[in-house]
Amino acid sequence: MIWEYFISPFAEFAFMRRALVGCLALALGGGPIGVFLVARRMTLMGDALSHAILPGVAAGFLIAGLSMPAMSLGGFAAGLAVALAAGAIARFTPLREDASFAAACLMALAAGVLMVSLRGGPVDLFHVLFGSVLAVDDSALILIAGIATATLLTLALFYRGIVAECFDPGFLMALRARGAVYYFVLLGLAVVNLVAGFQALGSLMALGLMLLPAVASGFWASQVWSQAAVGAGLAALASVAGLLLSFHADLPSGPSIVLVAGVLHLVSVLIGTHGSLRARYFPAAHLQA
Amino acid sequence: MAAVAIENLTVAYERRPAIHHLSGRFAAGSLTAIVGPNGAGKTTLIKAIAGLLPIESGNIGLNGLARADIAYLQQQTEIDRRFPIVLRDVVGFGHWARIGAFGGLTASHRAALDGAIAAVGLSGFESRPVATLSAGQFQRALFARIVLQDAKLILLDEPFNGIDARTVVELIRILHAWHAQGRTVLCVTHDFDVVRRHFPETLLLARRPVAWGATAVALTDDNLARSRGMAEAWESDAAACAHAGVAE
Numbered sequence: 089m090i091w092e093y094f095i096s097p098f099a100e101f102a103f104m105r106r107a108l109v110g111c112l113a114l115a116l117g118g119g120p121i122g123v124f125l126v127a128r129r130m131t132l133m134g135d136a137l138s139h140a141i142l143p144g145v146a147a148g149f150l151i152a153g154l155s156m157p158a159m160s161l162g163g164f165a166a167g168l169a170v171a172l173a174a175g176a177i178a179r180f181t182p183l184r185e186d187a188s189f190a191a192a193c194l195m196a197l198a199a200g201v202l203m204v205s206l207r208g209g210p211v212d213l214f215h216v217l218f219g220s221v222l223a224v225d226d227s228a229l230i231l232i233a234g235i236a237t238a239t240l241l242t243l244a245l246f247y248r249g250i251v252a253e254c255f256d257p258g259f260l261m262a263l264r265a266r267g268a269v270y271y272f273v274l275l276g277l278a279v280v281n282l283v284a285g286f287q288a289l290g291s292l293m294a295l296g297l298m299l300l301p302a303v304a305s306g307f308w309a310s311q312v313w314s315q316a317a318v319g320a321g322l323a324a325l326a327s328v329a330g331l332l333l334s335f336h337a338d339l340p341s342g343p344s345i346v347l348v349a350g351v352l353h354l355v356s357v358l359i360g361t362h363g364s365l366r367a368r369y370f371p372a373a374h375l376q377a
Numbered sequence: 378m379a380a381v382a383i384e385n386l387t388v389a390y391e392r393r394p395a396i397h398h399l400s401g402r403f404a405a406g407s408l409t410a411i412v413g414p415n416g417a418g419k420t421t422l423i424k425a426i427a428g429l430l431p432i433e434s435g436n437i438g439l440n441g442l443a444r445a446d447i448a449y450l451q452q453q454t455e456i457d458r459r460f461p462i463v464l465r466d467v468v469g470f471g472h473w474a475r476i477g478a479f480g481g482l483t484a485s486h487r488a489a490l491d492g493a494i495a496a497v498g499l500s501g502f503e504s505r506p507v508a509t510l511s512a513g514q515f516q517r518a519l520f521a522r523i524v525l526q527d528a529k530l531i532l533l534d535e536p537f538n539g540i541d542a543r544t545v546v547e548l549i550r551i552l553h554a555w556h557a558q559g560r561t562v563l564c565v566t567h568d569f570d571v572v573r574r575h576f577p578e579t580l581l582l583a584r585r586p587v588a589w590g591a592t593a594v595a596l597t598d599d600n601l602a603r604s605r606g607m608a609e610a611w612e613s614d615a616a617a618c619a620h621a622g623v624a625e
Contacts, residue, residue: 246478248478249478251462251466252470252478254460255456255457255460255462255470256456256470258429258449258455258456259449259451259470259473260473261429262429262444262447262448262449263445263473264428264444265473265478270478306461309461310461310463310506311461311462311463311466312461
């Protein structure tokens, strides 16, 4: 029975194995990035970035049809361009970060939808917006795994700088410590991970696997690195459970995975060890000091 | 000798001067309070000295001080206290000028870090997430970061805001220790009582200096009343300043 429900879908079907490996790689790379976005209060910027890759994906689609490499490259270029422009506007003008990114997001979304509608019908648009984890091929898998690897290495290398920039940008600025570099490294990592996620989950769902586990991790851990570990773990759990759910119930895989991540988030809100509703309303006996 | 020499300094936001033709000097090793009504340019001045604002005209001479010799503490409201980080890591950023983003901590770095935490009375709190600290404890942690920076010039922007009286006493003790070590300290504050009791020098600011010198001479009722009137002067159709030297 355990075999039948939990193992055999992956043992029997190659597309399920590919989907599993792809989603686990996304969880490892995207989970920690999500934690930084949440800690830096940039969750809405993540939303904006996920829309920002759309015009590039659409451009790739217009030029090369439903070709994953072309669409990924386009998405990466567009996401990076929008992130750099919106980030620079927020940094060097009085415009607030959220407003700057919201403006960029709205322009990008409109441009993207317009470009997709130039060619192809609603089915294509649906594919771009929601992806298809079960159609991930070997080259896509290598790209996703490569991005996850590069993300973790970059985070390890720049960890101190990114934490410092997220926690207290004014401190680095006063030291002339080039905090902007770390800020844009983080934005760049967010973009490449959203592009990686777009392959499997689509541009609208990719953010879900990145942010929901990260938000939930705050209820279990209280440092950036420990939250990143919890976030990656929850994202991996959501991937496995979501894929099984979609397999057995014959549901689309992207939304299934994100919904499971959502359930894990709600469970964390209810019973997490740090600041959850349980901790608030049914606390353990208070300590002496 | 002056640690900070200011010559005819003007700093403006969209052409409205927040600091207007300010000249004067903070002597090396001095402990100066910068006071004045809201909108007097106190934060602007300290940010300009920290190099965080573009200068419209004039000059700030730092007498050869490097960026690493300057510690700047912004208003506490500008830092997110719910960020997932522990106290030891926050204080440890004080090593930045020595180890940067990639260097490792040596045994002597670690000892200095422990020493800085002990100096502000927070030993035992090292692994506490900052979200669980009180406002006073958090401010003491930021003071420990300055201790670790070992800076020659220390710039503090309203460090006593929202801090209880007992912690203010504690912070002032640290401030006096810096003063005794010969560091130059500039501190923006609204608490005249604290200034009168603990700061030898005062700059009373209202976009221009109203009074600058020994606290007892500078902080008179006359001067305070004058500063209030000056800071509130704001004309919607003000002409270009005749001293500005730049045509429209």
